[in-house]
Amino acid sequence: MFYITLFWEYLKNYAKTRLTYRADFWIEVLSDLMFQGMNLIFILIVFQHTESLGGWSQAEVVFVYGYFMIPYGIFACFFNLWGFSERYIVKGEMDRILTRPAHNLFQVLLENMDPPSLIGSLAGAIIMAISWTQLGMGFELTDLLMLTLLVAGSVLIYMGVYTSLTAIAFYSDAPTGILPLMYNIQNYGRYPVGIYNKAIRFVLTWVIPFAFVGVYPASYFLERVQGEEASMALLTPVVGFVFAAIGLMIWNHGVKRYRGAGS
Template structure:
């Protein structure tokens, strides 16, 4: 109840701030949607020059992109920690965080909530529904349950990877710039993995498992089981638990190593 009430208070403060600067809120929403629209247009342009992409049709790739947007939007809402190094390490705000009783990472996440990113998830759901009808897929109640399970697993994968990378700030005195690079790599998960060579495919599946936030779980609904993709989708929650566990371990170890703004 303590952590829930804390989240409610932070959300109230966020709403009060955005009610004061309403234009900024809608500009942020619009810019995020435009960014997603550009990515979708790119896919559509590609299919103007080829009927399939690695054996996947336009509707299937658009469906994968729609699924990819759902966990991506949720992750961006609750893990908006791109400026962690500058704000909390360089400027010393981590000292303030560590003087409070709540779990330090939880506080950092609440201070950087970005609810407008949820609009991207809603758009992703709309794209999935439209593609679902276009592909003439049969809907079962279990599909809704699996959608929730896969989304949670994908968000955990995102959270684990980027928490690990953010924790590098505890070990390095200078911002690394690796987060933007990794964010760009994550976008590879919205395309069929079989279009990449074996090295990249292995990396996206097992080393940096961004394929589990897009194409692999989406293949479950599409019934695409080449190289076992559809079966592999069932391991998305397990992969999420493993990756998030690694991320929290690295973060907690980094916090123990932290010695204050003057170190």
């Protein structure tokens, strides 16, 4: 209850701040939708020059992209660690965080919430629904339950990977440029892994498992039983739990090494 109350208070404080600058809020929403829209347009342009992509039709690839947007929007809202090194390490705000009773990572996440990112998740759900209809797939209650489970697993993967990389700031005084690189790599997860060579497929599956934030879990609903994607989908929650646990362990170890802001 303590953490739920704390989350609610931070959310109210965010709302009060953004209501003061409503134009900025809507500009952020529109810019995010335009960016996601450009990615979708790129996929559509690709299919103007080919009938399939690694054996996947346009509707199937768009469906995967719609799924990809849902966990990413949730992650971007609640796990926004983009400017952690500059704000909390270089400027010393981590000292303030460590004097408070709640877990330090939870406080950092609450201070950097970005609710407008959830609009991207809503747009992704709409894209999935449209593609679902175009593909003529049936819908049952179990599909909704599995979607919730798979999305949760995908979000945990994002959390684990980015928490681990962000924690590098505790070991190095200089801000790292790994996060922008990882942001570009994650986009590979929204395309069929069959179009990549074996080395890239292995990396996207077991090393930096971004295939589990898009194509693998989406394959569960597409029932692509002729490939490995459908069977891999059920591993999404497991992979998410493992990487989230690893990320939290690296973060906690980094906090123990932290000695405060220097002069």
